[in-house]
Amino acid sequence: MLKAMVEGATLPVIVIDGDGRIIFANKSSEEFTEYSRQELLGLNVRDLCAPYEPGRYIFSTLPEIKKTTEVDIDLRRKSGRVFMASVSFSPFDHRGSRRLLLTLRDVTTNRVQEGKTREAEERYRKLLDDRNMLQDQLNRSSKLAFMGELAAGIAHEINNPLGIILGFVQDILEEIPEDHPLAESIKIIEQETARCVGVVKELLDFARLRPPQRRRVDMLQLLEDSVALLMPGIKKNKVRIIKAYANGVPNIEIDPDLIRQVFLNVMINAIQAMPYGGELGLDIDLVRCRQSQQGQDYVRATISDTGRGIHEEDLDRVFDPFFTTKGTKGTGLGLSVCQRIMDDHRGRIEIESRRGVGTTCRIYSPV
Numbered sequence: 213m214l215k216a217m218v219e220g221a222t223l224p225v226i227v228i229d230g231d232g233r234i235i236f237a238n239k240s241s242e243e244f245t246e247y248s249r250q251e252l253l254g255l256n257v258r259d260l261c262a263p264y265e266p267g268r269y270i271f272s273t274l275p276e277i278k279k280t281t282e283v284d285i286d287l288r289r290k291s292g293r294v295f296m297a298s299v300s301f302s303p304f305d306h307r308g309s310r311r312l313l314l315t316l317r318d319v320t321t322n323r324v325q326e327g328k329t330r331e332a333e334e335r336y337r338k339l340l341d342d343r344n345m346l347q348d349q350l351n352r353s354s355k356l357a358f359m360g361e362l363a364a365g366i367a368h369e370i371n372n373p374l375g376i377i378l379g380f381v382q383d384i385l386e387e388i389p390e391d392h393p394l395a396e397s398i399k400i401i402e403q404e405t406a407r408c409v410g411v412v413k414e415l416l417d418f419a420r421l422r423p424p425q426r427r428r429v430d431m432l433q434l435l436e437d438s439v440a441l442l443m444p445g446i447k448k449n450k451v452r453i454i455k456a457y458a459n460g461v462p463n464i465e466i467d468p469d470l471i472r473q474v475f476l477n478v479m480i481n482a483i484q485a486m487p488y489g490g491e492l493g494l495d496i497d498l499v500r501c502r503q504s505q506q507g508q509d510y511v512r513a514t515i516s517d518t519g520r521g522i523h524e525e526d527l528d529r530v531f532d533p534f535f536t537t538k539g540t541k542g543t544g545l546g547l548s549v550c551q552r553i554m555d556d557h558r559g560r561i562e563i564e565s566r567r568g569v570g571t572t573c574r575i576y577s578p579v
């Protein structure tokens with residue numbers, strides 16, 4: 213009965229000895245391997261494998277296998293066709309000799325299916341990533357909007373009293389003789405108050421950036437003009453400029469003064485990150501972006517440097533207003549202003565960086 217069962221089973225079953233020699237094969241294994249039973253009985257299990265498989269660890273331990281072990285092995289049919297199989301090795305002893313019962317399953321279709329599932333999974337993960345990125349952008353924008361309002365509120369409240377103080381101080385200066393013992397002190401009060409007025413004005417500019425006044429502009433030319441303004445710093449830091457401008461980039465409607473400000477802020481950061489020289493990469497090309505509304509084209513300016521890079525934990529904060537690693541040398545407003553400007557243009561700004569390798573900033577302006 214056992215013999216009839218094994219013989220009639222749809223599962224290919226093979227029995228081998230400790231050296232891998234085939235000593236039994238059922239009917240299904242004939243179909244499966246394309247060898248006849250006679251042929252199978254003269255073969256070693258290694259002969260059923262793809263040429264690169266016999267070196268596998270499992271074949272060196274056949275006599276020592278203690279419990280059923282299932283492995284994926286590439287098998288080769290008599291016709292030479294290689295396919296993926298799952299082979300289970302079940303050990304048993306027969307009259308004092310080691311035997312292994314092998315069952316074979318073709319898993320090619322399973323694995324291909326798994327591959328497809330993985331692909332779908334990756335696509336899904338990508339979608340999630342995109343969603344998270346949009347959420348991040350949204351968070352950033354609302355944080356900025358809040359900071360903007362706060363700054364505007366404070367600036368407004370301080371602006372008036374400062375103006376009044378300045379007016380009175382100037383009155384006093386006009387009234388008193390130049391050699392008055394307090395004249396010097398009052399002049400200092402005037403200077404410092406004027407400085408405060410300047411700071412507040414900057415803050416107001418930041419808080420209430422004017423809406424873009426769009427003109428049709430050649431981005432290549434705009435970038436060229438911007439970098440020309442920075443030549444002194446570029447020379448001083450011994451920075452080499454490497455340009456890659458794509459052909460056929462259309463002129464687009466932007467506010468050139470505002471976008472120039474973005475280019476300047478980003479390039480200044482890049483130059484500051486390379487105090488001992490390096491490469492400033494300037495690329496402009498046209499991209500179609502799938503994250504946005506159907507088929508929106510963007511002109512992308514890519515500004516890269518080979519400078520010190522940004523710590524991973526700081527990367528999320530570089531767009532925050534007042535985030536700076538430059539101590540008193542930076543206000544930390546550069547990139548947040550850039551982001552506001554790009555938001556107002558319905559564009560985007562992205563930063564990618566590796567510590568010690570460099571930083572790449574991509575600026576997308578919609579066509």
Ligand SMILES: Nc1ncnc2c1ncn2[C@@H]1O[C@H](COP(=O)(O)OP(=O)(O)OP(=O)(O)O)[C@@H](O)[C@H]1O
Binds near residue numbers: 542
């Ligand atoms: N190209 C870059 N390489 C290395 N770090 C950078 C780069 N660009 C930005 N950063 C980091 O991001 C921070 C914020 O940049 P941001 O331009 O907003 O402010 P800042 O340069 O510090 O000051 P500000 O631009 O107001 O003078 C910087 O302090 C720096 O740590």
Ligand SMILES: [Mg+2]
Binds near residue numbers: 542546547
């Ligand atoms: Mg800066």
